[in-house]
Amino acid sequence: MEILSTGEKIKRARVYKGATLKDICEDKISVSKMSCIENNKVKPELWILEMVAEKLDININYLLKDVENQIKDNIAEIENKEFSNDLEEKTFYNLEYALEYKEYNLAFELMHILFHNYLINKSYENIQVNISRYYDICQKSGLTSNVLVYFKDMGRYFFANSEYSQAATYFENIIKLIRENKIQDKNEEAIAVYNKAICHTYLNEFDKTYLLVDDLMKIVDNVIKKCKKAIIYNFIADMQLKRGANDADEYEKIAFGLYDSVEDKIDALINSSLILIEIGKIETSLKYMNNAIELCKDNCEELLVEVLLICVENLLNNNLIEEAHKICDDALNHAIASNDVKYIERAYYFKSKILQGQDKCIESEMYMNLSLDALMKFGGKKEIYERYLDMGNMYFKLGEIGDSLKYFNLAINVEKKYKQKI
Incomplete structure (x- = not known):
């Protein structure tokens, strides 16, 4: 190369x-x-x-074959290979030449490739190091199409880091850029509106979400990919359901008619079940959860443990202890059968929280300790800190002040370490 x-x-x-x-x-x-x-x-x-x-x-x-064409050939080769440390080095090698010869559009393509792969691999530190350079190259390229790509990449980055307010700003920039420059790409416009709406839901800014949903209803059919269109239709249905509109079922029906994969249908059912819990339709929510679980059993056994655990977590978060209890043992059995330590840890933890909710604190102690043992094998400092707090609270409820203080002190020590790292 x-x-x-x-x-x-x-x-x-x-x-x-x-x-x-x-x-x-x-x-x-x-x-x-x-x-x-x-x-x-x-x-x-x-x-x-x-x-x-x-x-x-x-x-x-x-x-x-000049430098420009050599870089173009190399970009085609890079794009067709799986990203690796070696390919990353080759990408930077081509980037330096592109900048030296003032081939800024090619330099932008190479930065986009790096950015895209860093996002996929969650290499956020590498993104942070290169953000200012990416912006500078984008400005030098002078193309509106490159600015659009840059905004999309930045929106994806901030969304992945749960910085929803900043992500929403970049998605709004995409919408403005498309509309002000009269870019005939209704697909990108619809997706940007949807992405911005999702950000506002995470920020609990539903007044803003509903305005964007009204916009989405008019442009959703411009989305090209069938699966993406289905997801957006389902989102509209969920938001209509949340604000008490009468046409939620209509949008949900359209969504399910568009889904090609069972996995997408399962995800949609789980998302809708959450909205149903929020608006107090518990029985319907449980029906959606059970439908998702049955779809897993019939078509996607590998997804079953994940879906069961998500259902248990959602029910626990809404203080539906008995409903969570009915699913949790099944989730625990499948987690153990999967031999995946992360699933096992979550299942033990949820079992412990359910027992605490049933005022069975002594029985919950065993599961909480099993959960902690599993978490210590893979958890980060922040996760372990939060678990120590849980342990401290649990022992406090049990009246075992010595053990309670022990875990609170452990939490304090871990907190100092992970905050120093930040």
């Missing part, structure tokens, strides 16, 4: 052949001009390249 300028190619081939500048120039071109060509100070005419190719016995097409 080496990049060479035309002058560097000539010089390398000449030295390899053991020829001097005078040998290849003869009386057709001055030695000083050929020296300037080799040092990239002068751009050679076609006849010179043809003469040099003949004298050095190299392919004329090789000489004609």
Whole structure:
């Protein structure tokens, strides 16, 4: 993936052949001009390249492929390979050449590739290091289409980091850019409106969400990908349900008619069940959860433990202890069968919280300790800190003040470490 300028190619081939500048120039071109060509100070005419190719016995097409085209070929190769440390180095190598030769559009493509793969791999530290550079290259490229891509990448980054207010700003920038520049891309506009609406739901700013939903209803059919359109229709249905509109079922029906994958249907059922809990329709919510669980059993067994645990968590978060209890043992059995320590930890933890909610604190102690043992194998400092607080509260309820203080002190020590790191 080496990049060479035309002058560097000539010089390398000449030295390899053991020829001097005078040998290849003869009386057709001055030695000083050929020296300037080799040092990239002068751009050679076609006849010179043809003469040099003949004298050095190299392919004329090789000489004609300039830095720009070499980078383009390399970008195509990079895009078709799985991202790795080696590919990251090659991407930066091409980026430096693109910047050196002021090929800012190609530099932007390369930065986008890096940014996209950092997002997929959750390499947020690498993103932070390169954000200002990405912005600078975007500005130098001068293309509105690049600005659009930059806004999308930044929105995705802030959303992934749960910085929903900043993410919403970037999605709004996309909407403004499309509308003010009269860009005929209704697909991108609809997706940006949806993404902004999602941000406001996470911020509990539902007045803003509902306004965006009204907008979405008019443009959702512009979404090209069928699966994405289904997700947006389902989101509209959930928001209509939440604000008590009569047409929620209509939008949900359209969504389920568009879903191709069972996984998407399961996800939609779980999301809708949450809204139903919020508005007090517990029985209907439980029906949606059970439908999702049955779909897993019939079609996606590998998703079953995850869906069961999500249902238990949602019910617990809404203080529906008995309803969570009915599902939790099934979730625990499937978690253990999966042999996945993260699933096992969550199942033990939820079982403990349910027992505490049933005032069975002594029985909950065993499951909380099992959960902590599992968490210590993979949890970060923040997760362990929060679990120590849980343990401290649990022992306080049990009246075991010594153990309660022990875990509160452990929490304080861990908190100091992870906050120092931040």
